[in-house]
Amino acid sequence: MRSRLFTATPLTLFLALGMSEVSEVKGAGETPTSPVPKAEAVPEAVLQNSNPAGPPVVETRRAIVEVPQQDTSPTIYDAVVSGDAELVDKLLRTGTSGQMVTSSGDTPLCQALRAGRPDIAINLVLHGADPNTPGLGKHTPVALASLRRHPTLLQVLLEAGGDPNKAFGSPVSAEFLTLVPDGYLRSEMKREHRVTPLMAASARGDVEAVTLLLKHGADRGIATQPRYRYALNFAADRRYLYVMRLLLGRSPDTEPHILITINLRDQKAKLEVEGKLMLETKISTGRRGYETPAGRYVITNKYKDWTSTIYKVPMPYFLRLNCSAIGLHSGYVTGRPASHGCIRLPHEMAKKFFSMTTVGDEVIIEH
Structure with a gap:
């Protein structure tokens, strides 16, 4: 459209071009009412919608730019970190x-478990959190739960499909070890790889956790590396008899009906069935420097033919105690301490003790 000419004043320039142009005119020695010496072409926008009785009205158009707002609402992980269950x-x-998995490789569920918030952890699982996704350190939810005495939490994870055989990530960090409540277990996790939830629960003597893990398919035959230790070894080191019996397939709710008692002072052994004396014999226990340690034991292995891995001598009808190097077996008996720590029985008695017992039966060694 062709522009019309008119005599522009600073006021009309102010309306059309803005204050900066007016300032330039005033700087040239003009007053707001002085006419500009020559006619200027005024933009069409000045004349549109002009009021003949007053100054022109400038139509101003502004572009609306939408600036995306950053979402500052808390994520589910933030809420778990803050411990805000509500x-x-x-x-x-x-x-x-x-x-969800954070950029650092953690999950809300694992964070809740490390923080000791079973209430939040259970809620997350019930709303779809995966019980098999590992968090920091590659530790799975089931592994983390095996460090806590909270059977309901462990049951929820296992029933949601949690893998009872997935080992802790290794090597474990010093920060993670501060979460392990048991000094013995911390020591084992420092030097062993492939520590499973069943091993952790066994090391802590957690009968309920061991029961749940076995019920949901925990494999008691998995061994650590490099020392090839089983869940039974972890329980035996701590002398957790009930846990050992569980791992050996025995019920922890009933007392064993067979009991062997070794008397170190009298050098005698007896076998009772439901409190009734069935066998009694003289024995030879460990001599000075190799004393047989007193305590409560469980028969963890039975070998009809066994050769000592330490002394390379035959040890027929061997009943191993607590996965250790000592046990009952056939050998030369004097009625006095004479062995390297084992309990020697006369050959025929050793056969009878062997035939009447099974793994999981209890042995008490006393002074």
């Missing part, structure tokens, strides 16, 4: 998934 529940109930 916020976690609110987010889950409004559709937020309980399953």
Whole structure:
């Protein structure tokens, strides 16, 4: 459209071009009412919608730019870190998934377990958190739960499909070891790889956890590396008789009906069945420097033919105690301490003790 000419004043320039142009005119020695010496072409926008009785109206158009707003609402992981169970529940109930993996490789579920918040952990699982996704250190939820005495939490994880045989990540960090409540277990986790939840529960004497893990398919035949230690070894080191019996397939709720008692002072052994004396014999226990240690034991292995891996001598009808190097076996008996720590029985008695017992039966060695 062709522009019309008119005599422009600073006021009309102010309206058309803005204050900066007016300032330039005033700087040239003009006053707001002085006419500009020559006619200028005024933009069409000045004349559009002009009021003939007053100054022209400038139509101003502004572009609206939408600036995306950054979402500052807390994530489910943030809520778990803060320990806010109510916020976690609110987010889950409004559709937020309980399953996510952070940039650092952690999950809300693993964070809740490390923080000792079984209430939050259970809520996350019930709203879809995966019980097999590992968090920091590659530790799975089931592995982390095996460090806590909370059978309901462990049961929820296992019933949701948690793998009872997935080992702790290794090597374990010093920070993670501060979460392990047992000094013996911390020591084992420092030097052993492939420590499983069943081993951790066994090392802590957690009968309920061991029962749940076995019920959901925990493999008691998995061994650590490099020393090839089994869950039974962890329980035996701590002399947790009930756990050992569980791992050997015996019920922890009933006392064994067979009991062997070794008397170190009298050098005698007896076998009772439901409190009734069935066998009694003289024996030879460990001599000075190799004393047979007193305590409560469980028969963990039976070998009809066994050769000592230490002394390379035959040890027929060997009943191993607590996965250790000592046990009962056939040997030369004097009625006095004479062995390297084992309990020697006369050959025929050794056969009878062997035939009447099974793994899981209890042996008490006393002074």
